[in-house]
Amino acid sequence: MNARGGRDPVLVLASRVGPDEKGLLTALRRGGHAAEVLDTNALRRAASGPAGPGGLVLNREIGQVRARYAATMLEAAGMTVVNSAAAVQTCGDKWLTSLALARAGLPAPRTVLAASPAAAEEAAAEVGFPVVLKPLVGSWGRLVTRVRDAEEAATVLEHVGAQPSPQAQVVYLQEYVDKPGYDLRALVVRGELVAAMRRYADDWRTNVSRGGRAEPCVLDPDTEKLAVRAAEATGADIAGVDLVEDRAGAVLVLEVNHRVEFAGLQAAHGGLDIAASIVDRIVGGAS
Structure with missing residues (x-):
């Protein structure tokens, strides 16, 4: 059945239905x-379970691990999941x-993964202070730390x-x-930019969930193309791409x-x- 005909059932996967899911x-x-x-x-599924009739699922599960495993179950049952398990795995791990x-x-900003806090001390010195430490999995700017010097790095990494x-x-x-007081969030859906905004905050983290202020903006063609390419690189059909402009005017993902x-x-x-x-x-593009 053609999805544009308005008769195909669509499931919204969620353990918590918020304003976005209601919308x-x-x-x-x-x-x-x-x-x-x-x-x-x-949700539950046997590994040997048969495939079902298919269908479309919008993956809105808030828990990173459950979003990925739920997608694997539904995909094994023959359903199309957006975003897919592979995209969730990639985007959910920094x-x-x-x-x-x-x-x-x-x-993108220079990025290093260190297998231990000791290796991280050396990596931070090589990258140059200040550096930003982030949890591999997480959102809303939680546990993201700006480290200004080696002494501060030693203290933070001791806790890590x-x-x-x-x-x-x-x-x-x-x-x-x-950055010049703001960063950018672009919503990309199936290779198209839907909308973008600038996010401002008194804190160096600009997440709206942390009280950041948002205003609409129009991306220039190069930045729009960069946002679309970033979404495509991760395999995400629906992607919130965060970008930042440095003082020299270069835009980074x-x-x-x-x-x-x-x-x-x-x-x-x-x-x-x-x-x-x-x-x-x-x-509209699922048929």
Whole structure:
């Protein structure tokens, strides 16, 4: 059945239905689709289970690990999942994202992965202070630390070394980019830019979830192309691409997010219906 005909069922995978998920459900139903929430908590599948009739799932699970494994279960059942398990795995791990960007030849801050806090001290000195330490998995700017000098690095990394999780003791660090008071978030869906915004904050982290202020912006053609290429490099059909401009005017890719929270972007653009734009590009192209 043609998805544009408005009769194909679409599932929204989520364990928590927030404003963004409600917006997607509304947009789907407005288009005539039998849209339903698929509760991640209820999922189960045998490894030898048969494939089902197929269908489309919008992956809105907030938990990184569950989003990936749920996608593998649904894909094994013959369903098309957006974003896919592979895209969730890449975008959900900052190091895998950095590798994907590097393979695509895209500009990004200098990034180093250190297998231990001791190796991270040496890496930080090589990159040059200040440096930014980030957890491999995480969002909303949590546990992201700007380290100004070697003494501060030693203190922070001592705490990192005391973490019980082996993954937490692997250190991802980037050079600090002295941006002009803002960064950029671009929403890319199936190779098209939907909208973009500048994010400002008193803190050096500009996440809207941390109180950052957003305003709409129009990307120049080169920056738009960079955002689209970054999404494609990670395999994400729906991507929130974070970019930063350095003081010399060069635009760098910071991160690619697989589960995009678009309330801030929606508020910045006012009349633009972000959820409807996503649905039109994803569901309209699913047939």
